Amino acid sequence: MNNVQSVSVRIGDKDLSFETGRFAYQANGAALATYGDISILATASMTDDAREGTDFFPMMVDFEPKFYAAGKMKGSRFNKREARPPDSAILTARMIDRPLRPLFPKNMRNDVQIVGTLLQADEVHTVTTTAINAASMAVQLGGLPIEAPIGAVRVGMKEDGSFFLDPTFDETENGKLDLILAGTEDAILMVEAGAQLISDEKMLAAFEFGHAEIKKICQAQKELVKKVGGVTIKEPALKEPSQEAKKLVDEVLTDADFESIKGKEKKDIKATMHVAEEKLLDAAAEKIENEEVTKGDLMYFFEKRFASVMRKRVFETGKRIDDRDADEIRPVTCDVGLFPRVHGSALFQRGETQALSMTTIAGPGDHQIFDDPEQPEYKKYYIHHYNFPPFSVGDIKPMRSTSRREIGHGALAERALRYVMPDRINDNFPYTVRVVSEILTCNGSSSMASVCGSTLTLMDAGVPIKRPIAGVAMGLLMNEAKDYKILTDIMSFEDFDGDMDFKVTGDEEGITALQLDIKVKGLKLSLLEEALQKAKIARAHILSKMKEVLPEPRKEMSQYAPRIDSFQINPEFIRVVIGKGGETIQGLCADYDVTIDIEDDGLIMITSTNQENAKKARAAIEAMVYEPKVGDVFEGVVKSVQDFGVFVEYLPGKEALVHVSEMAQGHVKHPSDVANEGDTVKVKVLGTDKMGRTQLSMKQA
Numbered sequence: 001m002n003n004v005q006s007v008s009v010r011i012g013d014k015d016l017s018f019e020t021g022r023f024a025y026q027a028n029g030a031a032l033a034t035y036g037d038i039s040i041l042a043t044a045s046m047t048d049d050a051r052e053g054t055d056f057f058p059m060m061v062d063f064e065p066k067f068y069a070a071g072k073m074k075g076s077r078f079n080k081r082e083a084r085p086p087d088s089a090i091l092t093a094r095m096i097d098r099p100l101r102p103l104f105p106k107n108m109r110n111d112v113q114i115v116g117t118l119l120q121a122d123e124v125h126t127v128t129t130t131a132i133n134a135a136s137m138a139v140q141l142g143g144l145p146i147e148a149p150i151g152a153v154r155v156g157m158k159e160d161g162s163f164f165l166d167p168t169f170d171e172t173e174n175g176k177l178d179l180i181l182a183g184t185e186d187a188i189l190m191v192e193a194g195a196q197l198i199s200d201e202k203m204l205a206a207f208e209f210g211h212a213e214i215k216k217i218c219q220a221q222k223e224l225v226k227k228v229g230g231v232t233i234k235e236p237a238l239k240e241p242s243q244e245a246k247k248l249v250d251e252v253l254t255d256a257d258f259e260s261i262k263g264k265e266k267k268d269i270k271a272t273m274h275v276a277e278e279k280l281l282d283a284a285a286e287k288i289e290n291e292e293v294t295k296g297d298l299m300y301f302f303e304k305r306f307a308s309v310m311r312k313r314v315f316e317t318g319k320r321i322d323d324r325d326a327d328e329i330r331p332v333t334c335d336v337g338l339f340p341r342v343h344g345s346a347l348f349q350r351g352e353t354q355a356l357s358m359t360t361i362a363g364p365g366d367h368q369i370f371d372d373p374e375q376p377e378y379k380k381y382y383i384h385h386y387n388f389p390p391f392s393v394g395d396i397k398p399m400r401s402t403s404r405r406e407i408g409h410g411a412l413a414e415r416a417l418r419y420v421m422p423d424r425i426n427d428n429f430p431y432t433v434r435v436v437s438e439i440l441t442c443n444g445s446s447s448m449a450s451v452c453g454s455t456l457t458l459m460d461a462g463v464p465i466k467r468p469i470a471g472v473a474m475g476l477l478m479n480e481a482k483d484y485k486i487l488t489d490i491m492s493f494e495d496f497d498g499d500m501d502f503k504v505t506g507d508e509e510g511i512t513a514l515q516l517d518i519k520v521k522g523l524k525l526s527l528l529e530e531a532l533q534k535a536k537i538a539r540a541h542i543l544s545k546m547k548e549v550l551p552e553p554r555k556e557m558s559q560y561a562p563r564i565d566s567f568q569i570n571p572e573f574i575r576v577v578i579g580k581g582g583e584t585i586q587g588l589c590a591d592y593d594v595t596i597d598i599e600d601d602g603l604i605m606i607t608s609t610n611q612e613n614a615k616k617a618r619a620a621i622e623a624m625v626y627e628p629k630v631g632d633v634f635e636g637v638v639k640s641v642q643d644f645g646v647f648v649e650y651l652p653g654k655e656a657l658v659h660v661s662e663m664a665q666g667h668v669k670h671p672s673d674v675a676n677e678g679d680t681v682k683v684k685v686l687g688t689d690k691m692g693r694t695q696l697s698m699k700q701a
Contacts, residue, residue, distance in 0.1 A: 012165030029142020033134035151217025197510030344461025357453030363607030476500035
């Protein structure tokens with residue numbers, strides 16, 4: 001066994017420790033990070049040589065949650081092995097990747113793989129921040145060529161507005177802030193946040209609070225590297241395009257050629273770009289044929305020169321590639337109620353980005369159950385799914401499983417609306433709601449279009465959301481002098497060639513969600529403050545356009561949406577409604593074509609698209625659980641005849657004895673002289689006997 005070394009640092013009210021040398025020492029770097037009762041093993045590995053034929057940095061990040069980590073078995077009876085990771089693990093893997101990637105050399109082409117394995121979970125706190133910290137520590141110990149260590153924290157907010165670290169799942173679910181921050185000692189690199197309409201100023205204060213702790217985590221990682229005796233940094237295999245290709249691009253194309261690449265729409269920009277590309281390729285045809293240069297190298301320098309001229313245009317003229325000002329939002333159009341049979345539908349379009357969002361309303365029994373090693377089983381009653389088909393960007397490729405990007409964007413849009421969804425109990429809205437956003441065409445910021453589309457479709461469906469929410473993506477261009485321009489509502493070229501993608505959702509006053517990805521080495525809080533202020537103005541503009549079409553939720557849900565009739569029964573009678581093996585409740589559902597859900601406190605919810613059927617089902621249940629009072633008269637059925645009287649079912653599932661002395665006026669020799677099994681008879685409730693059993697009378701009825 002290798003030499004085991006460790007360090008620890010106090011973060012919040014718990015120690016965060018890093019250990020190396022005990023596990024997985026054939027990986028380039030391995031670290032066990034433990035925070036409270038959460039333990040994650042992270043490994044980092046890197047190939048010596050570049051991957052052939054690739055024009056991007058091939059880093060793979062996986063997070064593997066294990067059910068044994070929480071002392072649990074996987075729910076399936078047929079397969080107990082962990083297979084495809086849950087969405088929560090995919091989101092964690094994305095959050096590991098996002099702050100680490102911009103710190104590697106841009107032209108690096110070595111394969112890098114980072115794997116986080118959840119070994120222990122407390123089912124109370126998130127494992128995501130510990131996973132990010134473990135991954136950074138493994139990268140440092142492995143000698144991978146990264147610029148600096150990163151740290152990550154989760155921040156919550158109390159009722160009095162003060163911040164605290166590492167909130168529990170319950171505290172983030174019911175609190176006002178759920179913020180995950182990652183960064184270096186100098187700057188913030190990644191933000192993922194949900195908030196209950198808190199102000200820009202409060203959000204920035206939370207950033208400052210979290211960043212102070214991040215600095216301590218980064219320092220602890222440096223300390224462990226020193227403790228193990230230092231680490232030899234691996235030499236990256238950098239893609240070095242031929243200088244002959246650069247020279248050719250500079251000789252053939254002038255700034256004027258690149259300045260001509262512009263247009264209001266993506267197709268126009270591409271058409272002007274193809275003119276410049278063809279000019280370059282025609283001039284270089286002989287050299288390409290003689291293998292003096294490659295087309296790939298030419299396109300690499302073409303792209304760099306285009307990005308440089310695009311930036312120069314913005315800094316010198318204030319105009320962007322589509323002739324917009326830096327703060328200008330593309331034209332916004334909205335439409336609702338496009339498909340009457342769908343419970344809610346909306347089309348939101350901003351420029352060429354188009355999201356078609358559809359709402360489905362269902363009963364509480366249609367909620368989604370999550371079986372997750374990270375936390376106890378939980379239910380979700382509001383679900384958002386995001387689909388990004390290849391035709392939305394003019395591509396042709398196979399459509400198979402949901403991509404990580406689709407999962408990430410869907411989760412962001414869901415978080416943006418979660419805080420304004422009606423409460424199941426307090427707002428008397430026990431429905432399950434699913435929104436699906438289909439991205440039909442995209443030229444940047446489709447996730448924010450899906451947020452706007454979700455708001456409109458929910459209001460069209462008559463879901464009483466508390467406030468309409470909009471989203472906008474902010475971009476950034478920086479030059480060598482570190483001057484910068486913040487761009488509002490970025491399009492795809494500005495996202496690809498820009499330095500930041502900062503997504504902000506909320507209303508005119510507050511924020512409900514944030515997501516920040518950057519390509520530079522970190523952003524100062526002053527710059528983020530300016531971006532938030534501009535995003536607030538943009539949200540207000542977009543919301544005004546949305547409200548012109550539909551200012552508030554419709555007063556009534558679609559006629560095709562189900563309705564829920566809810567009422568309370570004595571919890572003691574739940575077993576009566578369910579019946580043996582569920583026989584009674586299944587029979588009611590089949591007889592009346594309804595869905596019936598029962599809560600532990602005796603709340604009955606009947607879901608149906610036919611209100612008459614729902615009323616009949618309710619009447620049947622109320623009859624089952626009716627607690628008879630003295631003097632009540634019923635029409636019942638004789639179920640059995642005994643020597644001492646007959647048993648009558650006077651309510652569904654309820655039987656009581658009519659003693660022979662109460663069957664008729666005068667003397668009755670035998671009960672069968674008055675009634676036989678199957679007869680319908682009238683009975684009156686006399687009261688109960690000493691054992692609490694109901695007593696009935698036929699003669700007094």
